[in-house]
Amino acid sequence: MPKSADLSWIDEAFPIPSQHSLNKSVRDIIAKEPKHSIVFRNIGKYILSLKGVEEPPSKKRKAGSEKNGVKKEVKGAGDVGLGKGDIVITVKEISFSIPTRKKFSLLLTNSSMSAVNAATGAVEFGVPWSEIQYVACLPVPDKAARQWNFCVFPKGAEGLGDGSADALVFTIPDGAPKTATGDGMGAGHDTSTYKSLLVAVFDSLLDRGTRVLEPDEKVFHSAVPQSHRKGEKAFHVKAHVGSKEGYLFFLKNGIMWAFKKPLIYFSFAAIESVSYTSITKRTLNLSIHVAEERGDAEFEFSMIDQEEYAGIDTYIKRNRLNDASMAEARRAKKHNVNGKEEEDGEDAGNLQKALEELEDEEEEDYVPGKDKDDDEDELGSELEDVNPDVPRAKRAKR
Incomplete structure (x- = not known):
């Protein structure tokens, strides 16, 4: 590859930030194997031709x-x-x-x-x-x-x-x-x-209807005191993905994993179900299963302090995230994640209506004399064995 070869076309074909990872990969490959630059440039020209651009410009x-x-x-x-x-x-x-x-x-x-x-x-x-x-x-x-x-x-x-x-x-x-x-x-x-x-x-x-989302004490706050800032509530929960430590934030209309790359935002509409795994006396894991159209993947966050269980479980149950049967209802009326208050109120009303309709259906299916505990799986027993003061939790229906 000539010394003066211009690579600005890479930014045209693989723009940042939408294709940041691909942009970097192409540059790394060309740096190691300059002979491949022609192939990648031709690919870039083809991509731009699909966008209606005949030739990658050589200079900004x-x-x-x-x-x-x-x-x-x-x-x-x-x-x-x-x-x-x-x-x-x-x-x-x-x-x-x-x-x-x-x-x-x-x-x-x-x-x-x-x-x-x-x-x-x-x-x-x-x-x-x-x-x-x-x-x-x-x-x-x-x-x-x-x-x-x-x-x-x-x-x-x-x-x-x-x-x-x-x-x-x-x-x-x-x-x-x-x-x-x-x-x-x-x-x-x-x-x-x-x-x-x-x-x-x-x-x-920001576009109309989108606003900056911030943690809310009424929505969720950590049960673990901040030693460096006494009396001030924290909004994060420490967790691990593999060996990588990060933080979970339980927000108004979704759960965020931050601040290690890649960040993940689980909007309620994207969540199929949430469940607990690997319960011990000190820690638990939280698994989030996303809907099929969002990849049908399972994300597990481990080593969460047991002290956070009550707050997390309240948040999950309040939003019916452990109930896979509600997944379609959440997607049918997607939350306006960063929406204005009046729009959030409308979404909340629709979701509440869906919840009430589901509860009415459950009441119709109710069989007198059936023990309520029959519906609880072994997770509730595990939690009770570990700590009798921790309320039972229902594993998400798959």
Whole structure:
């Protein structure tokens, strides 16, 4: 491969963030075996031809002028104008951990959110507001200084099925937003902290009906005290996937696994059933089975502290996640995961109606004299043997 060979076509054919993993794989293969670059380029040309682009451009096309040190760039057909449009907020020195671990300037325009290289002013990666499916602002666990992680899930990046896209994760500190500038500072938003400012700006720029999701004490909170922040409730549950330690967050309309790559978001509509396995005196495992159309896969989270059982079980039963017969009802009326309150209320009403109809059917099928305990499987017995104070739990019907 010639020394001056241009590889910008890779970003055109395999755009970031939607194809971040594939983009990196192609670059790695070409770096090790340059002779394969022609084959991959031809594949890239074919992909772009399907999108209506005849030839991958050899260089990035600049559009517009610099503003606040940001070069507005158009990378090609795979890009939807990252960094373009009116700048609402720029926040310098923001630490990203996914898809890459580095500090960038966070650029929020009226069309997209982007990570900007502070040295060059170039957009490194980002996502248009129209392509964002879920957003959550979660407290960073086990840190002496209070921090929050913004988790942004582009469409297809929720970690289910065979999607290869990654979520975007960046960390914001506590305190006043001293490094934030832009017209959004004077748009009636709460500018007292980084968190209040960014939540307000995200809510205003995300597509209608989508809002930043945050933990709610009324929905779920951890039973394990925070030794470094006494009296303050935690919202995370420590768990493992294999040898990888991470955190589960039980949110309003879904369960999130964070902050190790890949992040996973289980919306209620995607969940077939939830069950407990490997019960011991100190720990338990939580298994989440996703629906067939989302990959028909089982995700097991292990080494969860027994103290968290009561809160998790209450959350699961309240939302009927351990009842596989309710899976179709959840999918029939999908929750608006980041929806506005009035829309959430409508969804909740529909779900409640479905639950009541199911309960009416169960009452019709009731046989007098049948012992209620006959419906409970060995899991309830296991839990009772381990700890008689722990209520029995029903294993999900498969």
